[in-house]
Amino acid sequence: MRKFLTLVFLIGSTITAYSQKKEFNQWSLEASYGFNKPMSPLTPGYLSPTLNLGHTDFGARYMFNEYIGVKGDFGFGTFREAKDVSPEFTTKYLRANVQGIFNFGRMLNFQTFTRRLNVLAHLGAGFGRLDFKEASLPQGGLDYQYNIISGFTGQFKITSKVALTGDISMIYNGRQTYTFDGNIYNAPFPITTPNSNPFVHAPGTWWTGTLGLQFYLGGNEEHADWYIAADKYATKEELATQVNGIKDMLKDSDGDGVPDYLDKEPNTPAGARVNSAGVTMDSDGDGTPDHMDNCPFLPGPASTNGCPVEEVVEQLDFFKKAINDGYVNVYYTFDSSKPLGYSTSAASYVSNFMKKNPGVSVEIKGYADELGPEDYNMKLSERRAKAVYDLLIASGVDASRLSYKGYGEDTSVDKSSADARQMARRASFEVK
Structure with missing residues (x-):
């Protein structure tokens, strides 16, 4: 036994x-x-x-x-x-x-x-x-x-x-x-x-x-x-309810690239530049939103469409200074070379600027945060620059007026800050 x-x-x-x-x-x-x-x-x-x-x-x-x-x-x-x-x-x-x-x-x-x-x-x-x-x-x-x-x-x-x-x-x-x-x-x-x-x-x-x-x-x-x-497993009815709920969350009622459940301003006017929270941007803080401001990076009254009353430089210089000083950027999520939807308006801004100024050339500069291997980040930054390069060409800008380069990690920001790292994951522009 x-x-x-x-x-x-x-x-x-x-x-x-x-x-x-x-x-x-x-x-x-x-x-x-x-x-x-x-x-x-x-x-x-x-x-x-x-x-x-x-x-x-x-x-x-x-x-x-x-x-x-x-x-x-x-x-x-x-x-x-x-x-x-x-x-x-x-x-x-x-x-x-x-x-x-x-x-x-x-x-x-x-x-x-x-x-x-x-x-x-x-x-x-x-x-x-x-x-x-x-x-x-x-x-x-x-x-x-x-x-x-x-x-x-x-x-x-x-x-x-x-x-x-x-x-x-x-x-x-x-x-x-x-x-x-x-x-x-x-x-x-x-x-x-x-x-x-x-x-x-x-x-x-x-x-x-x-x-x-x-x-x-x-x-x-x-x-x-x-x-x-x-x-x-969920029933078909339960799955349908969940899918419909997700669809509702992902709706973008104002078409600004930020889904409604994250959008703090879900009725943004068409064509307006918005930040990651879907709020209309006013880069110069003059009370006139960028999409209505003829000088979005120089403060001015609404009576002059947001431009200074006395312009001491040509409009070309305003735009050039805004672009070269890093006010216009396309942003990315971590380890991605696909531009965030809300920031692609920056590429549209540069495209319009170049069409109005046919003698201008632009270099697109790609950057990455300091997380990950340095060699990998260099290649990632170049892919980010190339993605914006492709956007500008698709918008009608001649390729001969464009160049792009990856600059690797942006070490000027505090890498311990998630917000700072988000700012580092970008493509910037330099007017030549």
């Missing part, structure tokens, strides 16, 4: 070690108690009760998945005579088996109409022993057999850790030497010589019916008996 239990433990340990982590518990311990019934063979005149109380089962089970598992278990009890209608006999028995488990409830989709009732089927083989306490044969003593066991186990889920069970099993003994009462040899023909062993070992058949409990082990929410993979 100890060897059998050790074998079951080793098999279970090996399976556990090599199995992948599951979303359900796989181990359970089982105990049950109930009736037995030896069917045949019995000595003529000997009878057993239809339901003889006195059978006990213990087992440990491991499920590979929701449908198939393995169980090691043993059962013991006593066969007795039917009172007042049979001679007395007492036979103690023991059986030990390894069985395959089949989750019929999941195979038959019980979950479509119940989440608390289930049925398992089991089939396996092992060995057994009969111990005849009142045998009349001279040899008497013990009788060992191999056996085949099969049956069905009904389950009622009490909690996620405990289930009530009801089991009916049939056990087929092979090479059983004696009858279940132990008073004659078990042979498929009459024995003419009394107490003579014919050395013919016929089978024996008996039944058990028990009620018990299963205790589920593990830290997951459900055991494989009750786990339903579909439960972890």
Whole structure:
């Protein structure tokens, strides 16, 4: 018996070690108690009760998945005579088996109409022993057999850790030497010589019916008996609701490149320059937003469309100074060479400036923050400059008037500040 239990433990340990982590518990311990019934063979005149109380089962089970598992278990009890209608006999028995488990409830989709009732089927083989306490044969003593066991186990889920069970099993003994009462040899023909062993070992058949409990082990929410993979997925209706919610969040009502859920000014006029929060920019702080300001980087009254009353330099110089001083930039997210939507208006600004001033050439300068390897950042800064170069050419600026170069990391900002690093991830311009 100890060897059998050790074998079951080793098999279970090996399976556990090599199995992948599951979303359900796989181990359970089982105990049950109930009736037995030896069917045949019995000595003529000997009878057993239809339901003889006195059978006990213990087992440990491991499920590979929701449908198939393995169980090691043993059962013991006593066969007795039917009172007042049979001679007395007492036979103690023991059986030990390894069985395959089949989750019929999941195979038959019980979950479509119940989440608390289930049925398992089991089939396996092992060995057994009969111990005849009142045998009349001279040899008497013990009788060992191999056996085949099969049956069905009904389950009622009490909690996620405990289930009530009801089991009916049939056990087929092979090479059983004696009858279940132990008073004659078990042979498929009459024995003419009394107490003579014919050395013919016929089978024996008996039944058990028990009620018990299963205790589920593990830290997951459900055991494989009750786990339903579909439960972890959202329904089509739930997915549709979530997708629609995301679509609503990503709406950009004013078309400024900043989605509504981040936009602090969701009604920005068309063509207005905005910052990362979607707020209209007024670079010179004169009260006239950039998209309405003819001199967006020099303060001036609204009466002169945001330009100074006395212009001491040509308009070309205003624009050139604003561009060269770094007021006009295209920004990027971390490790990206795709311009942020709200900042592409800077490229449009430079494009319009160059179209109005055909004698002007511009160099596009790419930069990166100080995070990451220096060589990688140099290449990233060049890709950023090239992306703006492509935008300007697509807007109609002749390529001969443009050049681009990556300058690598901008070390002039505080690299410990997330806001400063965002300012470093940019493409700037220099008017030649």
